[in-house]
Amino acid sequence: MDLKFEGLKFGKFxxxxxxxxxxxxxxxxxxNHSQKLSLDxxxxxxxxxxxxxxxxxxLNATDVKTHIPHPQLSQIKKAIKVVHNN
Structure with missing residues (x-):
């Protein structure tokens, strides 16, 4: 996907x-930051x-909420790396 994470403004999300x-x-x-506007x-x-x-x-994707509390930030970072590497 060639996504860019450097320089993100975390206060926006x-x-x-x-x-x-x-x-x-x-x-x-x-x-937007990665200039990959065509991604779904x-x-x-x-x-x-x-x-x-x-x-x-x-195993249940419905367990994942759209707003995730702070203690799970490290898990999100790992998940983004998994998605980013695919």
Missing amino acids: IDKNNLSIDIDELIIIIK EQQIKQDLSDALCKVLGT
Whole structure:
């Protein structure tokens, strides 16, 4: 996919009050930042959700929420690497 993560403005997709991540906004920002506007956001979201399920050890993609609390940020980073490497 050749996505770019360097220089992202985290404040655009992380809620500073509760440190949750807006996955939809994260996908849009990474897409725009990488200049990959033709990528399918829903497919990226599904791939990310599947990767998070693997990282978090759950088999049910519906367990993955659109807003993820701070303690799971390291798992998101791992999942993004999984999606990014595919």
